[in-house]
Amino acid sequence: MIAFVIRRLLQAVLVMMAVGFVAFSLFAYVGDPVSIMLGQDFTEETRQRLVTDLGLDKPFFVQYFNFLVNAAQGQFGISYRLARPVTDLLMERLPATLELSFCAATLALAVGVPMGVYTGLNRDTWISRLLLTVSLVGVSLPTFLIGILLILVFSVVLGWLPSFGRGTTVALGWWTTGFLTPTGLRALILPSITLALFQMTLIMRLVRSEMLEVLRTDYIKFARARGLHNRAINFGHALKNTLVPVITITGLQLGGIIAFAIVTETVFQWPGMGFLFIQSVSSADVPVMAAYLLLIAFFFVLINLIVDLLYYAVDPRLRIDRGAAGGHGH
Amino acid sequence: MQAGTPLLEVKNLRVEFPTRRGTLVAVDDISFSIAPGEVLGVVGESGAGKSLTGAAIIGLLEPPGRVAGGEILLDGRRIDNLPYEKMRRVRGKEIGAIFQDPLTSLNPLYTIGRQLTETIVTHLDMTEAAARDRAIQLLQDVGIPAAERRIDHYPHQLSGGMRQRVVIALALCANPRLIVADEPTTALDVSIQAQIITLIKRLCREHGTAVMLVTHDMGVIAETADRVAVMYAGRIAEIGPVRDVIRRARHPYTEGLMGSIPKLGNVQARLAQIDGAMPRLTAIPQGCAFNPRCTKVFDRCRTARPDPIDVGDTKVACWLYDQAGKAAAE
Numbered sequence A: 001m002i003a004f005v006i007r008r009l010l011q012a013v014l015v016m017m018a019v020g021f022v023a024f025s026l027f028a029y030v031g032d033p034v035s036i037m038l039g040q041d042f043t044e045e046t047r048q049r050l051v052t053d054l055g056l057d058k059p060f061f062v063q064y065f066n067f068l069v070n071a072a073q074g075q076f077g078i079s080y081r082l083a084r085p086v087t088d089l090l091m092e093r094l095p096a097t098l099e100l101s102f103c104a105a106t107l108a109l110a111v112g113v114p115m116g117v118y119t120g121l122n123r124d125t126w127i128s129r130l131l132l133t134v135s136l137v138g139v140s141l142p143t144f145l146i147g148i149l150l151i152l153v154f155s156v157v158l159g160w161l162p163s164f165g166r167g168t169t170v171a172l173g174w175w176t177t178g179f180l181t182p183t184g185l186r187a188l189i190l191p192s193i194t195l196a197l198f199q200m201t202l203i204m205r206l207v208r209s210e211m212l213e214v215l216r217t218d219y220i221k222f223a224r225a226r227g228l229h230n231r232a233i234n235f236g237h238a239l240k241n242t243l244v245p246v247i248t249i250t251g252l253q254l255g256g257i258i259a260f261a262i263v264t265e266t267v268f269q270w271p272g273m274g275f276l277f278i279q280s281v282s283s284a285d286v287p288v289m290a291a292y293l294l295l296i297a298f299f300f301v302l303i304n305l306i307v308d309l310l311y312y313a314v315d316p317r318l319r320i321d322r323g324a325a326g327g328h329g330h
Numbered sequence B: 001m002q003a004g005t006p007l008l009e010v011k012n013l014r015v016e017f018p019t020r021r022g023t024l025v026a027v028d029d030i031s032f033s034i035a036p037g038e039v040l041g042v043v044g045e046s047g048a049g050k051s052l053t054g055a056a057i058i059g060l061l062e063p064p065g066r067v068a069g070g071e072i073l074l075d076g077r078r079i080d081n082l083p084y085e086k087m088r089r090v091r092g093k094e095i096g097a098i099f100q101d102p103l104t105s106l107n108p109l110y111t112i113g114r115q116l117t118e119t120i121v122t123h124l125d126m127t128e129a130a131a132r133d134r135a136i137q138l139l140q141d142v143g144i145p146a147a148e149r150r151i152d153h154y155p156h157q158l159s160g161g162m163r164q165r166v167v168i169a170l171a172l173c174a175n176p177r178l179i180v181a182d183e184p185t186t187a188l189d190v191s192i193q194a195q196i197i198t199l200i201k202r203l204c205r206e207h208g209t210a211v212m213l214v215t216h217d218m219g220v221i222a223e224t225a226d227r228v229a230v231m232y233a234g235r236i237a238e239i240g241p242v243r244d245v246i247r248r249a250r251h252p253y254t255e256g257l258m259g260s261i262p263k264l265g266n267v268q269a270r271l272a273q274i275d276g277a278m279p280r281l282t283a284i285p286q287g288c289a290f291n292p293r294c295t296k297v298f299d300r301c302r303t304a305r306p307d308p309i310d311v312g313d314t315k316v317a318c319w320l321y322d323q324a325g326k327a328a329a330e
């Protein structure tokens, strides 16, 4: 178990270093930070000083190493566009993105899993067919279109919900939350649905196909032959066996939600990291872009790690306890 | 013949599969009964309908398969048309089942103790603690050493033979009066097969449980069964006391099957090869289904289908035993 965690942590570090390399390469290939920061009037002397200050005169790998060391300490330099520390900018916007992603993920799971179970257990009812058809639409419509349609219906035509922003937020230390005010909560609804819809349909289809698979297994047939209640068979035995693949995909989806938030945040002008990223891209604000990439990669790695640990909790076959293990089958 | 009322009575059972190209009749008008405590062996080539008959008895035919005719009675009470919930209470409680593959019959995510206790509390009015005591007792009964410790093990920690013992314990949880055992040893090592058969035989004698034992192993039948049913192409070719059927096989098909057994009690003996193959369900010949392979075939066999005819203590579905048929043959 401990060896397993250490191995996964090492892998995580490697992944982060690779992403760090890509992020760092942005500095070399996207725009020229010196000319962006100097503006119009400068002397050769100030230019030289800036180059030295930024460490751009050092060899490539030294620069890369310094970048990693700084990044590990949460230092990503100064935004070219806003002339403020990148870390501050990201921290300000992190709560907006995480709250939105949290709501979207909860929604996707809370609706996707039961729908998947229902359609798996009741294959031939018209409700199942309807859900499957609708879910196809959900998978194939682009997110921005869904967002715009929702805005059109619920903000423009019906006027029920706001079409942009977070509403009023409350500061809890450095964290700003929209959960504590009515306008904040109302503002979350449309973006959450937009962001959740794709993952929701994916989770539903996944749970459904896993359920169908598991329901065909011998141990489910044997559970029926033992005369167990349907509830125990469907939820105790079948659903639990679908969990491993569902956790994997859902974990990846969660990372996806945080990353895909870019589109949703742009459509709803949601003051999160994705929105910041898009603005940074259009003005070649490399430090912000690089930091955002690293942060997203960090979330992916973190979620993967949690997923791996959850496997352990769900599947006893992974918990190898040599002492207790008897002879193995043929 | 059997004395008293039969425990299980199957009357004119017919199992069908509706398909696009017409209805397949997989079990065609078979009748037999099992007395309390009796072991009925069921043999026949692959595809003869043995498993489907067992599945029909425990009410677990998989759609689109269905009981299309006949009756199944347990203690004189019809069970083939019970609503799902009523039949659920029969399964496990009054009729236990043992399937072929112990490696896949147990849910990998739960300890064997949990699977035993859930079965016990489903059918018997017991507390969890009492159920656990009973579970340990059952594990001891089926010959699992250190049952108090083994009860908390997961299936993957046990060998194939041990797992099949657990499956047997699961079938015995609520002291059923009938066990349907479908090739309970086929998936096991030859060295373990005899142990498992001996175990089933001993437990059923101790508990007075009747068994419908499906197997390909004539040696097992000879050692274990009181009576044998020989199935061919969805019908019962011959059924009667084990000594009669094995020593004085009357049906030409049974004779062929027994051809390879030099004397009673040869455990290794398997079903003999008979020239040709059993017909597919889509191409069952007119008249007697065995006629293309039968060495004693005569005109009548090709036009009319023989029904079981009483010959001593056995019933034989063969025109040779019909006086009129015999006359026609001569």
Ligand SMILES: Nc1ncnc2c1ncn2[C@@H]1O[C@H](COP(=O)(O)OP(=O)(O)OP(=O)(O)O)[C@@H](O)[C@H]1O
Residues within 6 Å of the ligand: B017, B024, B026, B044, B045, B046, B047, B048, B049, B050, B051, B052, B053, B063, B064, B065, B281
């Ligand atoms: N879902 C199905 N659709 C169509 N035919 C089926 C289906 N399930 C079983 N059958 C047919 O029913 C017949 C009997 O099957 P069954 O499983 O009872 O055979 P069996 O005697 O148990 O054979 P084995 O010794 O191989 O286990 C076979 O010919 C099989 O092809």
Ligand code: SF4
Residues within 6 Å of the ligand: B251, B252, B253, B288, B289, B290, B291, B292, B294, B295, B296, B297, B298, B301, B306, B317, B318, B319, B320
């Ligand atoms: S009825 Fe005819 S074909 Fe069928 S087994 Fe008897 S003799 Fe052979």
Ligand SMILES: [Mg+2]
Residues within 6 Å of the ligand: B050, B051, B052, B182
């Ligand atoms: Mg079978």
